[in-house]
Amino acid sequence: xxxxxxxxxxxxxxxxxxxxxxxxxxxxxxxxxxxxxxxxxxxxxxxxxxxxxxxxxxxxxxxxxxxxxxxxxxxxxxxxxxxxxxxxxxxxxxxxxxxxxxxxxxxxxxxxxxxxxxxxxxxxxxxxxxxxxxxxxxxxxxxxxxxxxxxxxxxxxxxxxxxxxxxxxxxxxxxxxxxxxxxxxxxxxxxxxxxxxxxxxxxxxxxxxxxxxxxxxxxxxxxxxxxxxxxxxxxxxxxxxxxxxxxxxxxxxxx
Numbered sequence: 001x002x003x004x005x006x007x008x009x010x011x012x013x014x015x016x017x018x019x020x021x022x023x024x025x026x027x028x029x030x031x032x033x034x035x036x037x038x039x040x041x042x043x044x045x046x047x048x049x050x051x052x053x054x055x056x057x058x059x060x061x062x063x064x065x066x067x068x069x070x071x072x073x074x075x076x077x078x079x080x081x082x083x084x085x086x087x088x089x090x091x092x093x094x095x096x097x098x099x100x101x102x103x104x105x106x107x108x109x110x111x112x113x114x115x116x117x118x119x120x121x122x123x124x125x126x127x128x129x130x131x132x133x134x135x136x137x138x139x140x141x142x143x144x145x146x147x148x149x150x151x152x153x154x155x156x157x158x159x160x161x162x163x164x165x166x167x168x169x170x171x172x173x174x175x176x177x178x179x180x181x182x183x184x185x186x187x188x189x190x191x192x193x194x195x196x197x198x199x200x201x202x203x204x205x206x207x208x209x210x211x212x213x214x215x216x217x218x219x220x221x222x223x224x225x226x227x228x229x230x231x232x233x234x235x236x237x238x239x240x241x242x243x244x245x246x247x248x249x250x251x252x253x254x255x
Contacts, residue, residue: 002079006074011045019090028098036058038058039064082104096220111211114169116219139151180210191246199250
């Protein structure tokens with residue numbers, strides 16, 4: 001079994017090295033193709049990666065091109081039929097990939113599979129969501145789980161342990177079939193940071209018969225926002241812009 005791991009990186013040297021080390025420890029994977037797209041890091045990320053993993057495929061951008069464009073460049077370099085999209089702040093458990101591949105193989109409708117995510121201190125992380133309809137966001141903001149058939153945006157912890165498919169998991173750790181990527185197309189680079197994964201999942205559900213499996217047997221550690229949190233107040237602005245663009249594109253269909 002061969003798996004291509006695609007990791008965008010921006011000044012995340014220490015996290016990137018932990019991420020890559022966890023990939024190298026993956027059990028049940030015969031060949032691991034590690035592809036890192038570096039967005040003009042200035043913290044020695046490239047040199048450190050070469051020192052610990054000289055066989056990694058490394059492409060360096062002259063400027064920070066954002067997550068979506070970096071991911072698309074990485075996928076274009078993949079040579080396997082299984083593509084693992086990862087953030088640099090994710091650490092896989094030794095059996096994560098093997099378990100995810102098993103989930104994909106057990107359901108012919110599954111085009112992608114996501115693991116459960118945990119914080120470094122062991123706390124469970126809410127990582128699965130519904131699509132962000134206005135009502136779902138209002139319920140989320142008010143802290144109301146549901147009103148009749150309508151539910152809030154983010155899943156409850158209980159839902160993570162009782163449901164098998166998910167509309168939109170975090171793409172922080174997402175294994176997918178090449179055929180899925182080819183059918184849906186690349187990430188929309190009009191969403192440089194936020195909502196590119198939401199948009200991609202929305203296209204999957206709207207344009208194909210694929211589903212996304214939530215593989216509870218697979219687990220990974222996620223530092224959540226370790227890179228984007230360095231943006232400070234700009235993070236909120238970019239988030240809101242992404243949400244507005246998602247509505248304009250997918251709900252109003254005017255872009």
